[in-house]
Amino acid sequence: MECLGVSSLQNLQALSALLSTQDGEVDDDEEESKNVTACAQLGPGHIGPPPKNDKEVATAYVRKNGKDIWSEEEVAEGSQYDDVADQRPQPEYEIILKQSVRTEDLFLGLSGKDPSSMCCEAMLVKIKLPDTKATEVVLDVKEKFLDLRTPKHKLGLHLPHPIHSHEGKAQFFSERGELEVTLLLKRSMDLINML
Incomplete structure (x- = not known):
């Protein structure tokens, strides 16, 4: 079992080294801590393209009158x-x-x-x-x-x-x-x- 754990730890470290974008040699402990903090900063919101600015977002509905709540097309x-x-x-x-x-x-x-x-x-x-x-x-x-x-x-x-x-x-x-x-x-x- 220990062999398996060491093997998978080594595989993870090797994968981390492949995916790392930084050049240069870094101590193993420092590298692990940087990867952990980088992973901790990412969340589900980071998947996909970055969100657009509020001004760039185009909506399908454009109100004709400022007091309208919905358009006629939206009503069944x-x-x-x-x-x-x-x-x-x-x-x-x-x-x-x-x-x-x-x-x-x-x-x-x-x-x-x-x-x-x-x-x-x-x-x-x-x-x-x-x-x-x-x-x-x-x-x-x-x-x-x-x-x-x-x-x-x-x-x-x-x-x-x-x-x-x-x-x-x-x-x-x-x-x-x-x-x-x-x-x-x-x-x-x-x-x-x-x-």
């Missing part, structure tokens, strides 16, 4: 509809992604479509609204948020994909007490994915 879409005091229950809902599949897609695979969400063109949101009339439903659809209000229910739904807010349709089925909202998905890579 639909947060203006959040009302903690409103005690109306949230209705049951289901989100279904849809795609147009033709015979050549199904049997021949000519279009390159697959069952993944990347090939879907629309989103169907089914909302159960029992004991509700179609005239009582107030629906507001944004690019990433769906807001539904009735006298008995309230739903603020953050959508999983961005949609074209002006190109959807809604249909109310009074016999089932269900509202179906079909929304067209907005994807930046449509031209590449649908070839």
